[in-house]
Every structure is written in structure tokens, then in C-alpha cells.
Amino acid sequence: MADNTTEILVGNAFLDTPLFGEITYGNLLAAILILVGTYVVAKVLSVIVMRVLAGKVEVSNSTFLAKIVRWLTYFVGIVAASPFLHIDFSGLIVAGGILAFAISFASQSTLSNFVAGVLLMFERPVGVGDNISVNGTEGYVEDIGILSTTIRTYSGIFVRIPNESMFTSDITNYVAHIARRFDYDIGIRYSDDADKAIKVIKGIIEKHPYALKNPGPSVYVDELGNNSINLKVRIWAPSAFWWDVRTDLLWKIFQALRKADIDIPFPQLTLWYGQEPPKPSKAGKGSGFTPQEVLGKSEVSPENAVKVIK
Numbered sequence: 001m002a003d004n005t006t007e008i009l010v011g012n013a014f015l016d017t018p019l020f021g022e023i024t025y026g027n028l029l030a031a032i033l034i035l036v037g038t039y040v041v042a043k044v045l046s047v048i049v050m051r052v053l054a055g056k057v058e059v060s061n062s063t064f065l066a067k068i069v070r071w072l073t074y075f076v077g078i079v080a081a082s083p084f085l086h087i088d089f090s091g092l093i094v095a096g097g098i099l100a101f102a103i104s105f106a107s108q109s110t111l112s113n114f115v116a117g118v119l120l121m122f123e124r125p126v127g128v129g130d131n132i133s134v135n136g137t138e139g140y141v142e143d144i145g146i147l148s149t150t151i152r153t154y155s156g157i158f159v160r161i162p163n164e165s166m167f168t169s170d171i172t173n174y175v176a177h178i179a180r181r182f183d184y185d186i187g188i189r190y191s192d193d194a195d196k197a198i199k200v201i202k203g204i205i206e207k208h209p210y211a212l213k214n215p216g217p218s219v220y221v222d223e224l225g226n227n228s229i230n231l232k233v234r235i236w237a238p239s240a241f242w243w244d245v246r247t248d249l250l251w252k253i254f255q256a257l258r259k260a261d262i263d264i265p266f267p268q269l270t271l272w273y274g275q276e277p278p279k280p281s282k283a284g285k286g287s288g289f290t291p292q293e294v295l296g297k298s299e300v301s302p303e304n305a306v307k308v309i310k
Helices: 002-015 025-053 059-085 090-106 108-123 163-168 194-207 242-259 291-296 302-309
Strands: 018-020 131-134 137-144 148-153 158-162 171-173 179-188 218-224 229-238
Touching: 025 059, 108 137, 108 148, 108 163, 137 158, 148 163, 158 163, 179 194, 179 242, 194 218, 194 229, 194 242, 229 242
Parallel strands: none
Antiparallel strands: 131 137, 131 171, 137 148, 148 158, 179 229, 218 229
């Protein structure tokens, strides 16, 4: 019992022995344990971040976030170990706080874009390759970065949109759902059989391999217009192929209607004319002759033409 007590006292005395300055062996050991533990925790957190974000964001973005988490953990560990090494960070913290305030004030938009980028990665309203519309820009998402999102428009132009604008704007994702609907407005003549036209259109749609059966298409008389009977055609197709289906079916429907002798009319106006009234034998009040005709039938000078007509 006495030997154990002696060993403990010797150990404590050793840990309290100054190594250099006010730093003892015990202080150094505690600082080393904290730093080693910090390193292990940082590694574990980095792996967790990479696994959570796997398949949700680009690998480059998840790697970047993992690095941020790792370095923040390192910073916390160094601050925690500094008292054991008698390192005073108070002055450095004050200076760093002032510098951080100045930087944050000068780069508020950058910080807001960064925060919005992180939120977009977790919320995932859009993904790389999605066909979207945001702030009047339509196209395909090429990249979701930390500060901005890149969209490739239909004409091949790359547009960079700040993440803050992406996060606060209304986003239309055309491929978020597995199926997408498109509509046609088709007009036929009043002399054509609407039931026959509907049957022809449905037959063409049913033959198309990418026109969905569930939800199925619908074709009906939507409006009796001034020049035509207007049919509404609604078709569902896989989101990945909806544009090809839309353009393909439109032309096939037109050809099928023409083959069935059902034409798409164009606006036209019919005017009805009555018989012209007989002309009087001489010019006079209310004769219906123009001033030029009156002048051509008499010797009246142009100055007195108005008087003659009256």
C-alpha cells in the first residue's frame, strides 16, 4: 500500500516537473492527448460528411465541405490545448475578431452565397443534369458549387447564378417528377366531324411507344371558336423524353388528320354586299355623286364646286 502511494506521488511529482518555463510534463502530455484526440475526431467527422453527402452533391463539393469540417475541428482542438501550453490567444482572438468582422462586412454576399450553397446541397431542390427554370433562365444544371450554380441553356450558353439567388427564387424543376404532361390546341373546321377527329388523334397517341397509358391521354372539344372547333389534347410522357415525344406526335397528328380529310382552318372573313342604288340623271343635292364626278360633268370651276353640290 505504501509502495503504491509512493509511486503515485513520484508520478505526480514527475508530471509537475517543469519542462521549460511554466510548462510541465503533465501540461505537455495533456496537450498531446487533446491534439491527438482532435485529429481522430476530425478524421471521423470528415468521413461522416463524405458518406452523408455521397450521391447527393458533386464529389468536389463534398470534399470541400469535409475539409472545412476537418479544419474547424483542428481549430477547436488547438484552442482547447493552448491553456496547457500557456499560450495566450486573447490578443490574437481580439485581432482575429476585428479582422473577421471587417472581412464579413466586406464580403456579405460571398458569405450568404456560401450558406445558401450548403443549404441547397442538403435540401436538394435541383441536381446536376436537371432541366430547370430560375429567374427567367432555362436549361440544364451543369454544376452546383459552394458559391454559385452553373446552368447550360438550350442554346449552349453557360449562365452562372449566385446560390443566394437560387435559394431565394422560385425554381421550376421539369424533371423532378418521372412524368411530364404537354398540351396541344388543335382547331378543325365546323364542317368536319369532331368525333372522328378525336378518334384519329387518340389512335396516333396510342401507337407512340413513349406516350404513357397511366396517366393516359385525353382529347376533347375545348372551345367553339370564331373560325374552328378547338380540340384540347393532353399527353403524358417520361420527363427524360417529353420534348422528343411532343415534337414527334405533333407532326404525326397533323398528317393523320390530313389523311382523314380533316383540315386545320385559317381565320377568314365573309363580306356580304347589297345591290348598288341607281344613279340620278343630274347632279343635285343628295345625288350621290362625288365632287370629282360633278366637276367632270359640268363647266363649274373648282372654286364653286361646293356650291354646285349643295
